[in-house]
Amino acid sequence: MKYLNYCVYIVTNPKKTVLYIGVTNGLVRRLDEHLNNAGRPHTFAGRYWCHLLVHWELFANVQQAIAREKELKGWSRTKKDALVTAQNPEWRELNQEVGGF
Known part of the structure; x- marks a missing residue:
């Protein structure tokens, strides 16, 4: 059986005025998708340029991750x-810490 880690994450825009909360089993891939959608109006995160990771939490169980996202x-x-x-006092962009960008 393949072991998967699920992640709840928060990304923001460059001015840090909008937050997007999501859940994924591939954080680096998902961050790349947010970056590629930046400025595109067909998605919420794209419309508001939310692609900068500022927080994430790991879960071994998808149900727990979805419950936390909600x-x-x-x-x-x-x-x-x-x-x-509390976890990132300076609101640093954490994309590189998880292997993205």
Whole structure:
């Protein structure tokens, strides 16, 4: 049986005014997709140039990852900002740390 890691992640735009929360089993691939869609209006992340990783969490189980994604999407912007700041106080772009870009 193949072991998969699932990831809940938050990307933002260069001005850090918009957040996108997603779940994936291939974070590097997904970040590349966000970068390739930057500026394209057919996706939310593309329309708002959200391709800069600022937070991620790993899960061994897809159901747990989906539940966490839904939880985070239900939070206020203030609470989401506090989560990112707690782990990444300077809101550094973490794409290179996970092998993207």
